[in-house]
Amino acid sequence: MNEFRVNQQRRRLLKLGVAAAAVGLPGLSGRLYAAPAGGPRLLVVFLRGGYDSTNLLIPYASGFYYEARPNIAIARPDPASNTGAIALDADWALAPAVRDTIGALYAQRQAAFIPFAGTDDLSRSHFETQDSIEMGQAAGTHDFRSGFLGRLAETLAGTRTAADAIAFTDALPLAFEGATTVPNLSLKNVGKPPFDERQARILSEMYSGHRLESAVTSGLELRHEVAREIADEMSAANRNAITTKGFELEAERMGLLMRDKYRIGFIDVGGWDTHVGEGAAEGALAGNLSSLGKGLQVFSQSLGAEWNNTVVVVLSEFGRTFRENGSRGTDHGHGTVYWVLGGAINGGAILGAQQRVDRSTLFQDRDFPVLNDYRALLGGLFRSMWGLDARQTAHVFPATKPVDLKLV
């Protein structure tokens, strides 16, 4: 990292520190003081369906991009137009749909992109690839009882930075499978807990010694905890003029829970399988990206000062065909673009191994190759975040050589 970047980061941290202190003045909110000190936080956002990364991070310097996508390409950066891509460097530009959200984070060096990222799974099947990513195991092994986030939580369990984990989903994702029960709860609708303590105790006892015991017990407890947290926060936040809804509301609640308790979170977002009419600067994909960007921005804000201790990874099972198909959409592809966000990351950069984007460099004359294995990327990232040693890193991602992109 060069000196300028280091200084920039120090200054930014300093500024944020001052801002946090100002917000934390006595009388404004007692909860800020209740927040545990420091400790890295990780949110994994899984875009299920294989999002068209080529229309998020646009290779605008490639004439072939415009040739291959006559109907759905996003226009080259143009200062005079709002519908054009936003240049990030000489090769890549960002979709205008996330200009004010992820684009703003990038400008503050709080966002980075890793193109040509993904897995060595070549099935181009949503389901197999999602599963293999979530398992994160060495090639050839398929243990459905073990996911990479489950192993990360296990690894941290015995250490100083033991991390409570949670999935903000209706079902527990495969990524969290493992020895310990990770609670899950979708924050779309959060109501009053339905059972009093006596009833909850009787229900739990019924499952005592049963294989679902810890799921039952932690589920009943979590409902109480979340109802308390959200209710406190909502009454405290009523003066906030902005009323959020949908994914933004969910993201806001996720931020509160991760600020106060949980250190490893997971959410999935669907609707990315754009075989038909995906649109360009505007349209179906742009709408999804815009809502995702807004939600992640709200998430960063609701973490308060802890945003500086937080890393968000946005990933998807694969990219899509480089050429548009016959229905102004795209079919299943291979390499994709991962995002990394965080208050104190070395962002504002396009990272990892890259190559020229042209017809001749397409993988199987169809899609992007994978030059950056996701297990190596995430292994390197987790290693720096938590100071893991070689054995611990290998427990999370076996048979992988971690790559350090110097993001944290």
Add this chain to the structure above:
Amino acid sequence: MIGCHPARSSLRVAATGLALVLALALLQSGCASGGRQAGSPSVPVLRREDALWLERVTFGLDSATVADYRRLGREHFLDGQLHPEGKGLPPAVDAEIASLEVSHLDPTATLAAVDAEYRRIKAMPEGPDRQQARKALNAQGNKLAYQAVRRDLLRAVYSPAQLQEQMVWFWLNHFSVFQGKERVRWLVGDYEERAIRPHVFGHFKDLVMATLQHPAMLQYLDNNRNAVGRINENYARELMELHTLGVDGGYSQQDVQNLARVLTGVGVNDGNTPRLKPELLRLYRHDGAFEFNPGRHDFGAKVLLGQPVPGLGFDEVDAAVSIIVSRPACARFISRKLAMYFVADTPPPALIERMAGTFMHTDGDISAVLRTLFLSKEFAAGVGPKFKDPMRFVVSSVRFAYDGRPISNTHPIVNWLNSLGEASYGHQTPDGYSLLEVNWASSGQMSRRFEIARSIGAGNAGLFDPEDGSTAQAAGFPQLANRLYYEAVEPFLAARTKQALDQANSQQEWNTFFLSSPDFAYE
């Protein structure tokens, strides 16, 4: 003893003769004799393995099913389930289904009308009228999709042909379509009725061909857009990966692309016959809202799974499907999935092999494969508990709680399925819902299940409210500690569950704990 309360409460709420009869029966058998001596002396006591087997074949126990089983014995009961002709619904339920608009819909005319309305709306100037028209059209689509689900749920709860209803669910899930895509909302009722239901016990190839020729599937997986020179390979891939061979079924990316070419021109009829040269017109096919348009077909030579695809035009599709479904990988993939649904999350490999063997030598006869499954020695030996997915959980709850008494309102059930994450026609991706415990038994899902148990157990879930939102006429307090309970459940309950039930302060609580128990969570 709390278990005797329902007899008293059913006397209290006895608005109908049925409730009175049930209450008297309870007094005579279950509670009066201490709750252990089930049934009359001439009837053999239901053994635990009988109850477990019966729970698998059905969506859950009710008195009529148990009585049938005792009368017929296992093999005859199964034969009756595999040949359900003449097993009618209760008249009240039948009449309700017949009164639904979705039961009288012509998909071709509906699609044409919906398309015309969309065009009309598109041509309208932006403003409140346009918004209003759009809203009305959406409301109509949602209403028809809801009616399809309502019909499906009523059949699942009340049909004596229980295995058929489970198979309808199974195949609808296997050939999953999502109501949020294109015009699928208007088509799901017809999809179930004509593409799935007639073939649930038939030959597997017919089932594949019926779904392949239904506009719901063609719109959902975009094959209506797949044309020569404008390939869309979405359906071709899922047809092999999800519907027939499985992801490890031995096909390549090249096979996906070639099958996509075979499927060019297979699409949806918009009411007009395309203008074609005479030699192509001869190859045009059209059946209802399905069409094969040779003008959009790729007539080049193709190889699929190492075999040349014979025929010309739509005959290629038939030949390609034959090539696919006659592969051993297909027999195994389908057998394994059936065994996962009915037997265990990880079914015994030997059973899968025998089922696949039946599949191969009967040309994919589904009823023969099911017979192999349900009469297998693995089943007779006891196959271990299978966790109920949300559909099985809510349907078995309602079957048990109301034991044949027709509910009027299905909205609560639809809401429960939504909140448990298994909405009918609500799975966005084509893989359908999981059949595995691990995907339904997380901490969040278990708590939600308990909340639903409480809604049902408290008797205020709204199942007896009129569908039109008018004031309720009938009370619906459920009779969970009923004769059926003492006959088929109580003798086999786990000690911890009994302890919990003994701590119940009210009948409502008793019901809630029972439906939340591990005994009821598994079948």
